[in-house]
Amino acid sequence: MFKRLFKNAPAWIGGAETPAPVALRIGIPRMFAYYIYPALWETFFKDLGMVPVVSGRSTMQTVRLGAQISETEHCLPNKLFDAHLAELVGQVDRVFVPRVLSTIKDHLSCPKFGPLPDAARAGIARDAVVLSVDIDETKTPLVETLHRLGRLLHTPRDRAAAAAEHGLSAMRAAHARMAAPLGRKGGPRFLLIGHPYVLHDDFLAGPVVQKLARMEAEVHRISFGDEAPAKSHILWSTSNKIFHKINSLAPGEYAGVIQLTVFNCGCDSMLIDTFRRAMKEKGVPYMHLMVDEHLSQSGMDTRIEAFLDSLAWAR
The missing domain is CATH 3.40.50.11900 (Rossmann fold)
Known part of the structure; x- marks a missing residue:
């Protein structure tokens, strides 16, 4: 009944349905989380039916761009990250910038990783949609974080679980190659x-x-x-x-x-x-x-x- 009466009903009204997954183009900057979790993000997003787009490899041109658009006090990888992010803005539907707080249980990550998605939204990616999720392996296993990321993209639970397992397997293989x-x-x-x-x-x-x-x-x-x-x-x-x-x-x-x-x-x-x-x-x-x-x-x-x-x- 609600569906007939309210075609654009908000989520709290029973007739509203969860949006179906769309093949979004997800931009992945080739820095920080890309190397911390190698092959994970491309595999995971692809298995969700998305189109992962990774920025190009770092060159002197990337460094020059980072020097122009990034904060002068940033470390060099942060400047490279900003340049990779800028390369993706306008080319994809979402740019993926996770908030990395802890990659190993009972350990901390670089303090600059925490505000990274906020900085992206306020700065270089202010005209883009920033997709983010908190990665804190001290509190939450990585596989559960991937399940949550799948829910943010309106992916069925079973598909997100399978994508997470495949992504983690691809990451282990990538670590071995590296x-x-x-x-x-x-x-x-x-x-x-x-x-x-x-x-x-x-x-x-x-x-x-x-x-x-x-x-x-x-x-x-x-x-x-x-x-x-x-x-x-x-x-x-x-x-x-x-x-x-x-x-x-x-x-x-x-x-x-x-x-x-x-x-x-x-x-x-x-x-x-x-x-x-x-x-x-x-x-x-x-x-x-x-x-x-x-x-x-x-x-x-x-x-x-x-x-x-x-x-x-x-x-």
Whole structure:
């Protein structure tokens, strides 16, 4: 009866029906959550019947755009995020910007991740529709958050559950691929440590990985896909993961460890000395490389060459 009387009845009137899922184009910025949860979002949205659209890979042009439109005090990944977000605005029906509060139970994420969707709505994506969901694995398992995201998109419960399982499976496979060594197998082994969105971004880490490969080194990037680390005095999730990794290294496991950080990262600035001391106590050669928007490839190459030469001389 209500349906006949009120064609545009609000949700609280019994005759109103839940809108059917629509094949929306969902924009996914290639930064932050894209690398923290690799392959998850594309798989999940696609299985819901949506069309996931990922922004392009980071280039110098992305860096220049980020420098123009982002806050000057932001860290470089945040500037890249803003540039990737701007690339998607006007090209999709929704831009996906989750509020990432905790990616590992009893740990915290970077404090800049919390207000990210609000900043997007107030700034670069103010003329777009921002799709967001709170990710807080301290309080809510990730699979339940995915179910909630499915409900926000008016997807049937069974379909959302299946999409969540498939997405999590795709993420585990992607983590395994990202942990695979690069460069020359059997060459001197180097471990790269840093945040996942730094180690796997083409602009931030690409030149370092390529240079080491050209010098016939075997390059390993710290994996964030294995078991959660034990609690320590470090509550930041990725930083605690790095802390446990370097403290578990066996003598001679790696020829050296290279920490890749970015300008204006508060987490990194507080823990560089902690990681450096840990490596010194273990007798593992360590180098810290900081990347900013004025990156000089020749300067980066020189530092890497000098580091590897010093190791050869030490032998």
